[in-house]
Amino acid sequence: EFDRTIAAVDYDGPWPGLISKLKFHGATALARPLATMLAERIHQRRASVDLMLPVPLSRQRMSERGYNQSWLLARHLERQLAIPARFDVLTRRQHTQRLMSLSAEERALQIRDAFDVSAPAQSIIDGSHVAIIDDVMTTGATLDACAHALLEAGARSVSAWVVARTPKPDQCGT
DSSP, X not given: OOSEEEEXXXXXTTHHHHHHHHHHSOOGGGHHHXXXXXXXXXXXXXXXXXXXXXXXXXXXXXXXXSSOHHHHHHHXXXXXXXXXXXXXXXXXXXXXXOOTTSOHHHHHHHHTTOEEEOGGGHHHHTTOEEEEEEEEESSSHHHHHHHHHHHHTTOSEEEEEEEEEOOOGXXXXX
């Protein structure tokens, strides 16, 4: 559903450990340097959008974690790229189990209808080119589900901007 992906790094080497610290261990100070790396890649690719939206967390996950790492990244990107970021446009309708241990097909089924665009935000999305901000893209199922909700709400196009992307098997030497 999304038309373009920009990733700062491949999800290997030191990146899984650093992103895990940001995501699960409260190392929120890592959001700024990770966002800076992503901003540099966005500049290199000469990409621009009208609006950036973080992948939303469920209420339960937000309560457990206390923050949304994708929103932290989006806020830093907003300052570095001078592109507005909003956390109240894309919403998570349902809590889903953690996707890390699921196959690509199971991920897609689990997350397919999990996102929606809030009614007051419909006019913001209509005709816009939107970037979804996330920390890691594995199969793309979450980003695809977000893009589907945004396109249904009238977005002109949707890009995925992520810190790290899991290389496809044919790209990682196996």
